[in-house]
Amino acid sequence: MWCRLWESMSENIVSVNNLSVSFDYQENFLSKKQKIKAVNNINIKIKKGSFFGLVGESGSGKTTLGRAILGANKISNGNVIFHDDERDFDLTSINSKEMKEYRKKAQLIFQDPYAALSPRMTVRDIIAEPLEVMKITNSREETDERVRDIASKCRLNLEHLRRFPHAFSGGQRQRISIARALVSNPKFIVADESVAALDVSIQADILNLLKQLQNELNLTYLFISHDLSVVAHVCDIVAVMYLGHIVEMAPSRELFSNPRHPYTKALLSSIPSIDPENKSRAIELEGEIPSAMNPPSGCVFRTRCPHASKDGKEANIEMGLVEVSPEHWVDRCGVNCA
Amino acid sequence: MTHLLEINNLDVKFDTDEGRITAIDNVSLTLDQGKVLGIVGESGSGKSVTAKSIMQLNPGNTIYNDNAEIIIDDENVLKFTSKNDLKKIRGGKVSMIFQEPMASFAPAIKIGSQMVEQLMIHKPLDKNEAKNISIDMLNRVGIADAEKRFNQYAFELSGGMRQRAMIAMALSTMPKLLLADEPTTALDVTIQAQVINLMKDIIKEYNMGVIFITHDLGVIAQVADDVAVMYLGSVVEQGPVNEILKNPMHPYTKGLINALPDINNLDAPLTPIPGNIPSPLDRPSGCVFRTRCPHASKEGKEANIDMGLVEIKPGHWLDKCGVDCGKV
Numbered sequence: 001m002w003c004r005l006w007e008s009m010s011e012n013i014v015s016v017n018n019l020s021v022s023f024d025y026q027e028n029f030l031s032k033k034q035k036i037k038a039v040n041n042i043n044i045k046i047k048k049g050s051f052f053g054l055v056g057e058s059g060s061g062k063t064t065l066g067r068a069i070l071g072a073n074k075i076s077n078g079n080v081i082f083h084d085d086e087r088d089f090d091l092t093s094i095n096s097k098e099m100k101e102y103r104k105k106a107q108l109i110f111q112d113p114y115a116a117l118s119p120r121m122t123v124r125d126i127i128a129e130p131l132e133v134m135k136i137t138n139s140r141e142e143t144d145e146r147v148r149d150i151a152s153k154c155r156l157n158l159e160h161l162r163r164f165p166h167a168f169s170g171g172q173r174q175r176i177s178i179a180r181a182l183v184s185n186p187k188f189i190v191a192d193e194s195v196a197a198l199d200v201s202i203q204a205d206i207l208n209l210l211k212q213l214q215n216e217l218n219l220t221y222l223f224i225s226h227d228l229s230v231v232a233h234v235c236d237i238v239a240v241m242y243l244g245h246i247v248e249m250a251p252s253r254e255l256f257s258n259p260r261h262p263y264t265k266a267l268l269s270s271i272p273s274i275d276p277e278n279k280s281r282a283i284e285l286e287g288e289i290p291s292a293m294n295p296p297s298g299c300v301f302r303t304r305c306p307h308a309s310k311d312g313k314e315a316n317i318e319m320g321l322v323e324v325s326p327e328h329w330v331d332r333c334g335v336n337c338a
Numbered sequence: 339m340t341h342l343l344e345i346n347n348l349d350v351k352f353d354t355d356e357g358r359i360t361a362i363d364n365v366s367l368t369l370d371q372g373k374v375l376g377i378v379g380e381s382g383s384g385k386s387v388t389a390k391s392i393m394q395l396n397p398g399n400t401i402y403n404d405n406a407e408i409i410i411d412d413e414n415v416l417k418f419t420s421k422n423d424l425k426k427i428r429g430g431k432v433s434m435i436f437q438e439p440m441a442s443f444a445p446a447i448k449i450g451s452q453m454v455e456q457l458m459i460h461k462p463l464d465k466n467e468a469k470n471i472s473i474d475m476l477n478r479v480g481i482a483d484a485e486k487r488f489n490q491y492a493f494e495l496s497g498g499m500r501q502r503a504m505i506a507m508a509l510s511t512m513p514k515l516l517l518a519d520e521p522t523t524a525l526d527v528t529i530q531a532q533v534i535n536l537m538k539d540i541i542k543e544y545n546m547g548v549i550f551i552t553h554d555l556g557v558i559a560q561v562a563d564d565v566a567v568m569y570l571g572s573v574v575e576q577g578p579v580n581e582i583l584k585n586p587m588h589p590y591t592k593g594l595i596n597a598l599p600d601i602n603n604l605d606a607p608l609t610p611i612p613g614n615i616p617s618p619l620d621r622p623s624g625c626v627f628r629t630r631c632p633h634a635s636k637e638g639k640e641a642n643i644d645m646g647l648v649e650i651k652p653g654h655w656l657d658k659c660g661v662d663c664g665k666v
Binding site: 170204207230269274277279282 | 535556604
C-alpha cells in the first residue's frame with residue numbers, strides 16, 4: 001500500500017493524512033466544555049486533474065473537511081499538504097504570508113448564489129475583488145482584461161458586467177460565483193453543494209460548465225454534494241462520509257455498480273427512481289444520523305446498520321479503510337458485515 | 339361521478355409595483371379520492387400558487403378571474419368570503435404540509451399545544467381527547483416517545499422528526515384532501531425515503547386525495563398516480579405518471595427528463611434546457627415555452643398560438659403547441 005502511495009505522490013495535488021477536526025462546544029457558560037469531532041482520521045489523496053466527489057448526509061462532515069483543506073478550519077490532528085509545482089504547502093504549519101499565496105491556488109465555490117454575491121457591487125467588481133485583494137494585477141486595465149477573460153470562459157455576457165446581481169437568475173449568478181472563484185487562476189477548487197440550489201435544467205448546465213472549465217484550465221475539483229446521482233455523473237472518484245468518517249471510497253463507476261458498505265448501499269437505494277414501475281422500496285435505515293456530540297463507539301454506523309449484530313460487538317471495532325479491490329476502499333466493519 | 343377536487347379555468351394574477359404578473363394561466367385539474375396527483379415544475383412555474391389557491395392562502399394582492407372554479411364538495415372555494423367558510427377548508431377538509439418544517443411550527447409553542455389547538459378548532463373535542471388523538475397520530479407516523487415529543491418545542495426535533503410531526507398534525511383532522519408542497523425537499527435522502535414510504539402508507543390507509551408538489555421527477559415517479567407538468571403558470575402536459583415519464587411528448591417534459599442525472603445510465607450526457615426561465619414580468623405571448631423550445635420556428639409563429647391541452651391518447655393531455663412541434 002505504502003509503495004503505491006509513494007509512486008502516486010508526485011501526481012497528487014492534495015494529500016490529507018490522518019486529519020481530524022474538532023470544535024469546542026459549550027451548551028451554556030456554566031456547563032463543561034466539550035469537544036465535537038466533526039472530522040475523524042481522514043486519509044485521502046486527490047490526484048491532479050481529478051473530479052473528487054464527497055457525498056454524505058447533513059452532519060457527516062463534508063463541508064468541514066472541505067474547509068479544512070482550504071485552511072478555513074483549524075486542523076486538530078494530522079495534516080493537509082497541497083502540492084504545488086515548485087513547492088508544498090503544509091496547512092498545519094502555514095504562516096499568514098504563505099496562506100495568502102495558498103489562497104491564490106485554492107478557491108471555493110459556494111452553495112447559494114443568492115447569498116454569495118454582494119447586492120451592492122456590480123458583476124465586474126464582484127469578479128475583480130479577489131484580484132484586488134490578493135494584489136494580483138497592477139493596473140485597472142489588467143484587472144479588466146482578466147475579468148473579461150474569465151467571464152467569457154464562464155459564458156457570461158460581457159455586456160452584463162456593469163449590472164448588479166439582482167438582475168440575474170440563479171444559473172447566471174452561479175456562473176458569476178464560478179468566475180469569481182476562478183479569476184485568480186487557482187489550481188484547486190472546492191465546490192461545496194454548488195448546484196444544490198439550482199433547478200434541474202440549470203443544474204445540468206452548471207455541471208457541464210464545471211467539466212468544460214476543468215479541461216480548459218487544468219483544474220482539480222473537490223466536489224461536495226448530497227446528491228448521489230449528480231456525483232455519479234461528474235466525479236471520477238467518490239468518497240462516502242458518515243458522521244465524520246469515510247466509510248467507502250472508490251472510482252465512481254466501481255462505487256455505484258458495486259457498493260460494499262451497507263451505508264453506501266442504503267444511500268443508493270434511497271434515490272427515488274424515475275421509472276414508475278421500479279417501485280422497489282428503499283433499504284430503510286432506522287432513525288437518523290446520530291449527533292456528533294456523542295457518536296457511537298466503534299463503528300459509527302452500527303446504530304443504523306441493518307447488519308449490526310445483536311451482541312453489539314461492533315461497539316469495540318476500530319474503524320479504518322481496507323482495500324477490497326484495486327482503489328476500492330471500504331471500512332473494515334463494512335467489509336465483514338456485508 | 340363527482341371528483342374530490344375540481345379546478346376549472348383558474349387564472350391567478352398578482353398586482354405588484356412592477357405591474358400585474360400572471361402566476362397561473364388557465365389551469366384545470368381534477369383529483370379523485372385515494373389518488374395522488376403530482377405537480378412538477380421548476381421554480382416559478384406556479385406549483386405552490388396552485389396549491390395555495392385551493393386553501394385561499396395567496397396574499398392580498400391576488401386577483402382571480404371571475405369564471406375560475408375550485409370545487410370541493412360541490413362548493414366553489416373561490417366564492418368563500420366569511421372566515422367560517424374558509425375554516426371548513428383550511429385544516430378541515432384540506433390540510434397542507436410545507437417544505438420547511440422548522441418554519442411551519444411556531445418556535446415558542448410546544449408541538450403538542452399546536453396540535454391540540456388546531457384539532458379543537460375543527461372538531462368538537464375537549465382538551466384531553468384532542469391530546470390523545472395527537473399522541474396517537476404522532477405514534478402513527480413513527481415518532482418514538484410520542485408523549486415526550488408532545489411536550490417539546492420544534493427546535494428540539496431533528497428535520498425528519500419535524501416533518502413527521504407536521505404530517506401527524508396535518509392528518510389529525512382527517513382531511514379529505516392533503517396538499518403536500520415539497521414535503522421531502524429539505525430532507526436527507528435516507529430520511530426522504532422514510533417519509534415517502536410513510537406518506538404512501540398513510541395515503542392508502544386514509545384513502546385521501548393528495549396533491550404532491552415537487553421539482554423531483556424521481557419522487558413523482560414513486561408516489562404519484564397522475565402527474566401535471568407546469569411551466570410558467572401553465573400545465574403543458576398531463577396524464578398517468580407511467581405514460582408521462584415513459585412517453586413524454588412535450589419538449590419541456592423531455593427536457594426535464596434529459597437534464598436529470600440518471601444513476602442507472604451514467605454514460606448519458608446531461609442536457610440542459612437552453613436559456614433561462616423568463617421572468618413572470620415578461621411572460622412570452624402564445625406558447626410560454628417558445629423562448630427555450632428547441633423546435634421553435636424561426637419566424638416566431640408560436641407567439642400567436644393559443645395554449646390549451648388536447649387529449650392525444652386516452653388520459654394523456656398535451657399542450658396544442660407541443661403536439662405539432664414534437665412531430666417535426
